[in-house]
Amino acid sequence: xxxxxxxxxxxxxxxxxxxxxxxxxxxxxxxxxxxxxxxxxxxxxxxxxxxxxxxxxxxxxxxxxxxxxxxxxxxxxxxxxxxxxxxxxxxxxxxxxxxxxxxxxxxxxxxxxxxxxxxxxxxxxxxxxxxxxxxxxxxxxxxxxxxxxxxxxxxxxxxxxxxxxxxxxxxxxxxxxxxxxxxxxxxxxxxxxxxxxxxxxxxxxxxxxxxxxxxxxxxxxxxxxxxxxxxxxxxxxxxxxxxxxxxxxxxxxxxxxxxxxxxxxxxxxxxxxxxxxxxxxxxxxxxxxxxxxxxxxxxxxxxxxxxxxxxxxxxxxxxxxxxxxxxxxxxxxxx
Numbered sequence: 001x002x003x004x005x006x007x008x009x010x011x012x013x014x015x016x017x018x019x020x021x022x023x024x025x026x027x028x029x030x031x032x033x034x035x036x037x038x039x040x041x042x043x044x045x046x047x048x049x050x051x052x053x054x055x056x057x058x059x060x061x062x063x064x065x066x067x068x069x070x071x072x073x074x075x076x077x078x079x080x081x082x083x084x085x086x087x088x089x090x091x092x093x094x095x096x097x098x099x100x101x102x103x104x105x106x107x108x109x110x111x112x113x114x115x116x117x118x119x120x121x122x123x124x125x126x127x128x129x130x131x132x133x134x135x136x137x138x139x140x141x142x143x144x145x146x147x148x149x150x151x152x153x154x155x156x157x158x159x160x161x162x163x164x165x166x167x168x169x170x171x172x173x174x175x176x177x178x179x180x181x182x183x184x185x186x187x188x189x190x191x192x193x194x195x196x197x198x199x200x201x202x203x204x205x206x207x208x209x210x211x212x213x214x215x216x217x218x219x220x221x222x223x224x225x226x227x228x229x230x231x232x233x234x235x236x237x238x239x240x241x242x243x244x245x246x247x248x249x250x251x252x253x254x255x256x257x258x259x260x261x262x263x264x265x266x267x268x269x270x271x272x273x274x275x276x277x278x279x280x281x282x283x284x285x286x287x288x289x290x291x292x293x294x295x296x297x298x299x300x301x302x303x304x305x306x307x308x309x310x311x312x313x314x315x316x317x318x319x320x321x322x323x324x325x326x327x328x329x330x331x332x333x334x335x
Contacts, residue, residue, distance in 0.1 A: 011098055016050040019333040025320075027327045035282070037296060037306045037323060037330030041316045044288040044309040046335050048102040051307070059106045059307070060174065060283035063274055063295050065116040065266060066096060066125075077261035082314045083291075092121075097128055099288065104132050106286070110173045112139075112278040115165045116266075122163045133167040140166040144270060146251040164274070176277050181240035247273065262292035262318045271298040279304055293319035300326050 019040065027033055040047045067085040069092055074082045087095065100115075107113060113133070117125050122141075130138065142164040222228060252259050252267045259265065271294050279285055281303045287295035290308035296319060299306040310316060316332070323330055 011045055011049055011102060013049055013052065016053060017046050017335050019047075019050055019335050021331060022334055023320075023332040025324060025328070025330050025332065027329050029327050032329055033300070033303070033327065035300065035303050035305045035329075037300065037308070037328055038333070039290075039296070039316065039319060039323070039330055040307070040309045040333045040335060041311070041313075042309070042333075042335035043311055045098060045102070047309045048099070048106060048288060050335060052102070052105060055106055055284075055307070057106070057108055058284060059286045060108050060111050061275065061279040061285045061304075062103050062107055062111070062113040063116070063271065063285070063287050064099075064103070064114075064289045065264070065287075065291060066099070066121075066289050067092070068118045069120045074263040076263065076314050076318075080314050081312075082263050083312050093124060093128075096121075096125060097132075100125075100128055100132050103288065104169070107169050109170050112166065112168050112173055112175070114142075114274050114278070115167075116144075117163050117165060119159065119163075122165075126165055129165055129167050133169060137168045137170070138165075139168055140164075140245045142166060143246045145246060145248050148251045166278075174278060174280065174283075176280070178243040178273065178277055179240045180243050243273065249273075260292055260318055260322060262314065265292040266294045268294055268298050268301075271295050272302070275299055275302055275304065290319060291315055293322045297322055297326060300328050306330075 022041070067083075067087065069087060069089070070085045073084045073086065076082050103113060113129075115125055115129065126141075143161050144164055145161045147160065247270070249267060249270050252265050258268060275285060275295075275298055279302075282305070284305045284307065285295065285299040286307040286309075288309045290296060290310045291312075292315070293308065296306045296308045300323065308319060310319070320332060
């Protein structure tokens with residue numbers, strides 16, 4: 001299916017606005033973190049145009065969680081206005097297209113972009129990403145299955161998932177396959193004593209050939225250690241299962257210490273998975289709808305440089321406080 005916005009209006013790239021430094025926040029640690037951050041208050045369209053001069057083709061990973069066409073205004077836990085999600089469909093499509101276009105310019109050739117959407121916006125943004133980044137550079141439609149209370153509905157199944165669209169900029173890109181934990185298996189001498197002699201040496205080929213579990217341990221041990229095991233070799237460690245495209249991750253619990261009162265806050269576990277998969281330590285991670293600051297907080301903890309942009313006063317206040325608590329080095333600008 002082809003998708004095209006007629007009369008595309010792309011931003012004016014020739015007249016970037018100035019970024020004005022508001023605050024230069026330093027770590028209080030005796031050994032400060034090696035990474036650094038950049039937080040910008042203002043329209044993300046203007047901010048991205050201004051960032052092109054220094055950061056064009058420099059960002060390793062972009063994650064965004066843009067508006068969902070809900071037709072609502074959102075407030076913080078304290079009742080303060082956070083952001084509006086009121087658009088006509090035409091205005092929304094142009095709004096998103098312009099910003100995705102700029103992100104494609106800022107993204108490194110080996111970079112990746114993850115766009116968080118729901119059932120309202122998935123089809124539109126998926127087709128835009130196909131056009132801007134290329135259908136062949138689509139990698140995953142990730143299903144985030146969360147657990148939140150939604151009362152009783154009778155007309156449809158309760159909606160308990162979002163989509164995260166994962167695209168890359170080129171065929172050569174950074175990706176780290178993730179495993180879900182590590183399984184430890186203790187293989188003690190008592191359990192396997194019939195396979196060892198009095199000197200704790202393996203009994204050649206005299207063990208039952210139908211014991212496939214022991215054979216599996218034996219082959220792996222010999223491959224990794226270039227010798228036969230003995231009775232004192234008691235621990236075999238195996239990787240957990242490969243993480244696939246369906247993610248069962250709980251939403252942020254209202255009573256959790258992670259909750260900061262900003263609406264639509266995403267859990268750190270979700271962003272940790274994305275950032276670990278598509279970046280490495282020292283890389284640059286950006287979020288141009290940074291809201292509650294989860295992307296930036298996780299990037300900070302994982303030793304990535306970061307850029308965050310949001311237009312809302314409550315967003316910037318929330319993120320500033322959050323990053324100071326993490327003892328971050330960052331500069332706060334306005335545009």
